[in-house]
Amino acid sequence: MYHAVIMAGGSGTRLWPLSRSQRPKQALRLVGDRTLFQLALDRLAPLFTQQRTYVVTKAEYVAPLAEQMPDLPRANFIVEPEGRGTAPAIGLAAMHLRRRDPEAVMAVLTADHYIANTVEFREILKSAQGLAKAGHLVTLGIRPSTPSTGYGYIHHGRPWADVDGRPVFQVAGFVEKPDLPTATQMVRSGEYSWNAGMFIWQAKRILDELARQMPAFYGQLLQIETALDRADYTATIQRLWPQVAEQTIDYGVMEGAYDVVVIPAQMGWADVGNWSSLFEVLPVDTAGNVFTGPHVALDTRDTLVVSGKRLVATIGIEHLVIVETEDALLICPRDREQEVRTIVKHLKQNGQTQWI
Amino acid sequence: MYHAVIMAGGSGTRLWPLSRSQRPKQALRLVGDRTLFQLALDRLAPLFTQQRTYVVTKAEYVAPLAEQMPDLPRANFIVEPEGRGTAPAIGLAAMHLRRRDPEAVMAVLTADHYIANTVEFREILKSAQGLAKAGHLVTLGIRPSTPSTGYGYIHHGRPWADVDGRPVFQVAGFVEKPDLPTATQMVRSGEYSWNAGMFIWQAKRILDELARQMPAFYGQLLQIETALDRADYTATIQRLWPQVAEQTIDYGVMEGAYDVVVIPAQMGWADVGNWSSLFEVLPVDTAGNVFTGPHVALDTRDTLVVSGKRLVATIGIEHLVIVETEDALLICPRDREQEVRTIVKHLKQNGQTQWI
Numbered sequence: 130m131y132h133a134v135i136m137a138g139g140s141g142t143r144l145w146p147l148s149r150s151q152r153p154k155q156a157l158r159l160v161g162d163r164t165l166f167q168l169a170l171d172r173l174a175p176l177f178t179q180q181r182t183y184v185v186t187k188a189e190y191v192a193p194l195a196e197q198m199p200d201l202p203r204a205n206f207i208v209e210p211e212g213r214g215t216a217p218a219i220g221l222a223a224m225h226l227r228r229r230d231p232e233a234v235m236a237v238l239t240a241d242h243y244i245a246n247t248v249e250f251r252e253i254l255k256s257a258q259g260l261a262k263a264g265h266l267v268t269l270g271i272r273p274s275t276p277s278t279g280y281g282y283i284h285h286g287r288p289w290a291d292v293d294g295r296p297v298f299q300v301a302g303f304v305e306k307p308d309l310p311t312a313t314q315m316v317r318s319g320e321y322s323w324n325a326g327m328f329i330w331q332a333k334r335i336l337d338e339l340a341r342q343m344p345a346f347y348g349q350l351l352q353i354e355t356a357l358d359r360a361d362y363t364a365t366i367q368r369l370w371p372q373v374a375e376q377t378i379d380y381g382v383m384e385g386a387y388d389v390v391v392i393p394a395q396m397g398w399a400d401v402g403n404w405s406s407l408f409e410v411l412p413v414d415t416a417g418n419v420f421t422g423p424h425v426a427l428d429t430r431d432t433l434v435v436s437g438k439r440l441v442a443t444i445g446i447e448h449l450v451i452v453e454t455e456d457a458l459l460i461c462p463r464d465r466e467q468e469v470r471t472i473v474k475h476l477k478q479n480g481q482t483q484w485i
Numbered sequence: 486m487y488h489a490v491i492m493a494g495g496s497g498t499r500l501w502p503l504s505r506s507q508r509p510k511q512a513l514r515l516v517g518d519r520t521l522f523q524l525a526l527d528r529l530a531p532l533f534t535q536q537r538t539y540v541v542t543k544a545e546y547v548a549p550l551a552e553q554m555p556d557l558p559r560a561n562f563i564v565e566p567e568g569r570g571t572a573p574a575i576g577l578a579a580m581h582l583r584r585r586d587p588e589a590v591m592a593v594l595t596a597d598h599y600i601a602n603t604v605e606f607r608e609i610l611k612s613a614q615g616l617a618k619a620g621h622l623v624t625l626g627i628r629p630s631t632p633s634t635g636y637g638y639i640h641h642g643r644p645w646a647d648v649d650g651r652p653v654f655q656v657a658g659f660v661e662k663p664d665l666p667t668a669t670q671m672v673r674s675g676e677y678s679w680n681a682g683m684f685i686w687q688a689k690r691i692l693d694e695l696a697r698q699m700p701a702f703y704g705q706l707l708q709i710e711t712a713l714d715r716a717d718y719t720a721t722i723q724r725l726w727p728q729v730a731e732q733t734i735d736y737g738v739m740e741g742a743y744d745v746v747v748i749p750a751q752m753g754w755a756d757v758g759n760w761s762s763l764f765e766v767l768p769v770d771t772a773g774n775v776f777t778g779p780h781v782a783l784d785t786r787d788t789l790v791v792s793g794k795r796l797v798a799t800i801g802i803e804h805l806v807i808v809e810t811e812d813a814l815l816i817c818p819r820d821r822e823q824e825v826r827t828i829v830k831h832l833k834q835n836g837q838t839q840w841i
Binding site (some may be wrong): 146249392424427436438439440441443444445446449451453455456457458459460461462465466468469471472475476481482 | 502567608630780783792794795796798799800801802804807808811812813814815817818821822824825827828831832837840
């Protein structure tokens with residue numbers, strides 16, 4: 130059977146002040162009236178029943194996410210005691226799936242990306258399923274629109290097949306987040322895709338790779354598995370998980386894995402990881418502005434204003450990010466929005482937890 | 486008797502979005518917990534009883550202002566049907582005062598200025614009272630701290646007297662709001678004060694000047710006076726007032742008046758007419774910022790943030806004015822805040838009256 134596994138453990142600190150410790154990024158309505166989590170599940174619904182849709186997240190996010198999708202079985206929430214990177218999260222999900230369905234094929238997907246062409250997205254997932262069934266590790270590659278330094282890249286190897294009219298490449302290698310000259314060169318070559326963290330494979334196949342490449346973690350995973358049907362499952366994972374080494378699936382597994390292929394996907398994909406990313410998914414006016422609420426803008430350019438019912442009046446500003454919520458307001462230049470993390474850190478240090 | 490007349494008819498559009506049509510500038514708490522109107526009356530209280538304190542304002546502002554000073558007699562609100570400039574407003578007040586007290590000396594004062602040294606302010610008002618009783622038209626001059634182009638200037642003539650240890654000068658002339666080179670030259674000469682619109686004189690004396698220099702208006706004023714004790718007073722002033730020519734006291738009377746003197750006043754005076762003026766009256770941090778509410782500021786300079794309970798987080802900005810209220814938010818550079826009027830005009834044109 131084909132299962133969807135939504136990675137939904139991120140907090141989305143870069144989307145502060147809208148994202149909060151009790152209101153993670155996935156629970157935000159950034160694009161229209163549905164939350165990112167709801168949008169992620171909506172686009173999967175035609176392909177995966179709710180019974181075959183799983184969510185990997187932190188304990189504290191189960192309630193806010195379950196509330197948004199009340200029909201999703203609670204047993205399908207796979208809970209990490211704490212985030213240890215994507216490799217452990219995927220490993221845990223694969224272990225759960227293999228237990229329920231030894232032949233499980235799993236699509237590892239995200240809740241913080243926007244996909245405009247959901248039909249194409251599902252078609253690609255179907256093609257990928259066939260490849261995964263045959264034992265391949267499939268990644269989806271995103272055609273780069275800019276030489277971004279914020280993503281890892283996948284180096285296409287030789288054309289390997291044509292599946293349902295889509296070219297599939299062997300993977301020549303994974304590249305960490307590059308510097309700008311490297312990114313520019315890679316994008317120019319046409320041989321690279323962005324790595325968006327979407328993978329399709331058999332649960333048993335990725336577990337075999339984990340056993341081979343991350344044996345310590347795999348051992349811990351087996352210990353957790355033995356507790357799966359026992360009353361002390363939660364106690365077991367809570368004891369073992371903090372000892373798990375942090376690792377990403379890219380470095381922990383993909384770089385050294387056998388038989389990795391990439392399907393370049395053109396489906397209107399956009400990351401919604403920071404404020405500037407909203408320029409990709411929301412309507413931009415002729416002056417380059419994005420407004421989500423009532424506004425009067427004089428001589429205002431390249432500015433993002435995320436607001437609710439309040440009127441936002443701007444005069445003579447450009448290249449700013451302005452986000453206002455019930456209890457907080459953020460103003461910073463677009464090219465410094467990564468420092469939003471510093472604000473949150475500062476609030477934490479000062480015990481001002483009401484704003485975190 | 487000595488009477489205080491507070492000019493409180495201005496709307497304060499430049500202080501939008503805090504000032505609104507139903508919440509004029511005088512009703513704002515910009516400096517501490519008291520409104521500008523309350524502060525104006527507080528500093529006069531040791532010198533003028535509430536019985537001898539008058540307020541000239543528009544009908545629609547009577548309620549919000551009276552609410553702040555419940556003990557002020559309602560009969561002491563002198564209501565203009567609409568603003569026609571300072572000359573008609575002062576003339577109307579003088580007419581009312583002369584009727585109640587033919588020997589009235591009136592101090593024409595403002596509700597939108599901040600005065601740090603209120604003891605000195607009252608001492609100067611006492612000195613001015615003596616000069617006014619003797620028939621002089623007294624103006625208070627403010628020593629210029631910058632070559633501002635936003636004020637009129639008073640040119641000091643020859644030193645004329647020393648009253649209670651304070652030098653008093655004859656007035657050589659009034660200068661309209663100058664351009665920057667002229668202002669710079671005037672300030673450098675040391676012979677000029679800012680004209681802050683504060684005057685002390687006998688009611689009958691200023692009415693004589695109005696009769697001589699603005700005879701048409703004086704005629705209208707007499708018509709209104711004849712209705713003073715009649716039931717049709719309100720109807721009479723509402724009929725005549727729209728016909729009154731707009732005029733300021735400076736150009737309508739002071740420039741051509743006899744026997745005008747100026748007392749240079751050093752009392753920590755500051756205009757509170759626009760957002761930047763708050764840099765004069767509120768604590769400024771080492772980076773040149775003023776904050777009125779909770780904030781986290783990274784690399785933020787020369788910025789004013791007027792806020793309530795909401796947290797305001799700023800990163801990498803400078804020279805901005807940020808004002809947030811329950812229902813609106815303003816962001817603009819300090820040197821463009823005069824365009825706030827354009828915002829209000831725009832809202833009016835679009836019928837978005839809830840924000841005006």
